[in-house]
Each structure stands twice: as C-alpha cells, then as structure tokens.
Amino acid sequence: MKEYDYLIVGAGLFGAVFAHEARCAGKRCLVIDKRGQRGGNLYCEDVEGIHVHKYGAHIFHTDNKEVWDYVNSFVKFNRYTNSPLARFGDKLYNLPFNMNTFYQLWGVKTPAEAKEKIEEQRREFAHITEPANLEEQALKLCGKDIYRCLIKGYTEKQWGRAATELPAFIIRRIPFRFVYDNNYFNDAYQGIPKGGYNVLIDALLEGIDVRPGTNYFEHREELNALADKVLFTGCIDEYFDFCCGRLEYRSLRFDHQLLDTEDFQGNAVVNYTEREVPYTRIIEHKHFEYGTQPVTVITYEYPDDFQPGKEPYYPVNDKRNTEIYQKYKELAQQLPNVLFGGRLAQYAYADMDDTVNAALTLWRKQTRN
Structure with a gap:
C-alpha cells in the first residue's frame, strides 16, 4: 500500500480544490509545488498590511452560485467591483x-x-x-x-x-453597453477574499501534506512511487518531455513598488493603452480591499516573451499550437493513473470560477470510477 492516494503537482487553485475534496472523502494527498509558497499565481505577499497580488491581479467573478457558495464557505468575500480605467495620452476613459x-x-x-x-x-x-x-x-x-x-x-x-x-x-466581438455603468463583469457575484487569497488557499489545504519548493521533474520517479495516482497541473508539454514540440505562451513581468504615499492612482486597475508606454497597466493593490494604510504598493505589469524559466501565462491558441496540444491530449488519455487539470495542463486560459468548477467536476468523476 502506497503512502498517498494522490500526488498533486501544483499548489494552485485547481490542485488545492481537488486536494480538499479528496481529503474530505478520506483520501490521503501530497501536494507539491516548485515555488516556495502555496497558491500558485493567486499567492499574495503581505507588505505593510497590503495583500499584494504577486503574479497579477485576480478578481473573483462568477454567475455560478454553487461555485460562489463553495469559495465563500472557506472565506468571506468583500464587495469589490472591478471598474478599470484606461489611460491614453493625458486622458482617462472608463472601461x-x-x-x-x-x-x-x-x-x-x-x-x-x-x-x-x-x-x-x-x-x-x-x-x-x-x-x-x-x-x-x-x-x-x-x-x-x-x-x-x-x-x-x-x-x-x-x-x-x-x-x-x-x-x-x-477579437470576435466588441461588447458595447449603452448605460452609465463601469462594472467590468456582468456576473452576479464578484469580490476579493477578505484577508487575501492566501486565506482561501490555506483553508483548502488545511490538514493536507504540502511540500513547497519541490520540483516534480527533479524527483519524478521517487514522487510517483509515493501515490497511486498523480494529478498534474503543470505544462502538459513539459510532462511529456516536449516530444510533440513546445507549446507557445505569452508571459508577464512585474515591477512591485512600495510608495510612501497614501494613494497613487485612486483605482485598483489603470490600463495604459499607448504602444509607446512599455507596461500594459498599473495595479494599486490596497484598493482591492479598501485599504486605509498610510503607504501603498503599486505594480507595473509588462507583457513578456515566454522562454524556458519564465512563467507561462497566456496560451497562444493558434492553429499550430492547437494541433500540438491535441497530440499531448491524446498521450494523456493513455495514462489511466495520471490526471491532467488546470490551465497549463489543458492549455487554456481559465477564470477562477471555471477553475474551481473544473476541479470539482474532475473529483466527482473520480468518485464515479
């Protein structure tokens, strides 16, 4: 008998939800992540009492009441409404x-x-x-x-x-709203976890063995030997040693700055739409949680070419990459004891509510097998 029922590669939202459901069903799980902390791209760093979204702004929004009730059972969400601004030249425009x-x-x-x-x-x-x-x-x-x-x-x-x-x-379509309403999302439910996303991730992973700073590919054989099944949430092409070619991504680079001022831009998100401005937006994190700290933290977000060693963020879902992914998907279907889930393993951009729902769906499928 092996030590664990599931080895879960990746301590992000997908892996954490799946691990929680498995534990509630009496399964033994080991969650590993190559980063030194839990949460994947949801990880927040506490800077002067401000929860800084280290890997880009994350705003939870959904029309799925089941998912909304699920995440709120772990942490209460505030009433934050995403109302970004766009700056072009010296003018500001609502989005x-x-x-x-x-x-x-x-x-x-x-x-x-x-x-x-x-x-x-x-x-x-x-x-x-x-x-x-x-x-x-x-x-x-x-x-x-x-x-x-x-x-x-x-x-x-x-x-x-x-x-x-x-x-x-x-750009398949461009939605126009002929009302004076700056709410970016149409979803019925929207907000940020009170206390930041770490509270949600820690609640999901409570009572579960977690090993941050563990690179799956450096210890693959010994880690696989610990569990009956593997849930892999990393890049699917890397899992198969790029045998069908490398999938393309766009990456991001972040410049976080602590400023000795109470308020820098008066809004959580301001997009910079001029090509000549190198960053795409500035995030001011305290506004996600209505912070009243005497200082502020802002993040300049820069688009970046993806190369090995950088974080993959956005899949390039063109014809070539779609064909490559289909080959990996076929290989994955031949491995009954390895599950693939999450945006990197499925080579798709996914909102957080879709990620939660997909992890719950995968677990329910496990219980039927």
Missing part, C-alpha cells in the same frame, strides 16, 4: 465600453447619440467584408476612435506584435 466611455470620447450623452456615432465610425470600414487581421476586424466592429485609443496599442503590447500580424479571431 468596459459604456456611456461614460462614449461621453469621454465624443461628448455624446444619450444611447441613441452613442449608437449613431459608432455606426458612423463603422461605415468608414464597411468595405472590409472578410477581415484579414485583428486591425481590420476591430475597425469593422468599432471604428477608428475606439480602436486607436483603447484597443490597438494595448493589444500589440499584450501579444508582442503588430495588430496587422494578429489573426482576426482574437
């Missing part, structure tokens, strides 16, 4: 695109005026019947002003290439 944005762009005050202005802008590009790239797609959908001020530079920084070199499908 998502709503009546406030249209007033700031054109001075229009009613939905009818805004719709007329957008149609006027779109007519200029009515000759584009089959957009050949992202730029043509965006111009056809929204016209030149919104594209130039709020989409073009930000998108080019995100992907590290010109909009004319990006496929049109990246």
